[in-house]
Amino acid sequence: MNWFYLASLLAAWAGMALIDARYRLVLWRAPIRSVVLVLFSSGLLLLSDGWAIEKNIFVRGESVFLSGVxxxxxxxxxxxxxxxxxxxxxxxxxxxxxxxxxxxxxxxxTGKNQGSH
Incomplete structure (x- = not known):
């Protein structure tokens, strides 16, 4: 079992939390509302994952980076x-x-959002 992907996700969470804490954006501004929103959005996405798994749209892929759990x-x-x-x-x-x-x-x-012509 390899935990690289999970460890990377947790490191990304930590980095995002540092940005959040620095600017007081989400968790440090309204912690209960933020947790509810993250849990709700994750739940909806997990429901759609479940539907896609049931319809064989998402299938089990093997990777050396997954934990195997x-x-x-x-x-x-x-x-x-x-x-x-x-x-x-x-x-x-x-x-x-x-x-x-x-x-x-x-x-x-400054026009930085415009594409190259």
Whole structure:
């Protein structure tokens, strides 16, 4: 068993938590609401995963980076951790740009958001 992917996900969680703490964006601003939102979004995504597994859209893939611990057929233990990180990351990024709109306006003013012509 290899725990590399799970360890990487936990490291990403820690990094996101440091950014969150530095700017007081999500957990350090409204901890109960943030946890509820992350759990709710993760639950919805797990439901969609369950549906996709049932329809054979998602199948068990083998990787040396997975722990080998399965919560259900085709559902590794890393999946809910990833889905939680996805929800938390979304909240942090949205909150950052919502609280710091100048970052977006500077990018618009300098043309950095426009593609190459």
């Amino acid at each position: 399965w919560l259900a057929p085709h559902l590794p233990v890393e999946e809910p951790v990833f889905l939680g990180f996805l929800g938390y990351c979304t909240l942090v990024v949205f909150s950052f740009f919502n609280r710091h709109p100048r970052v977006i306006s500077v990018a618009n003013a």
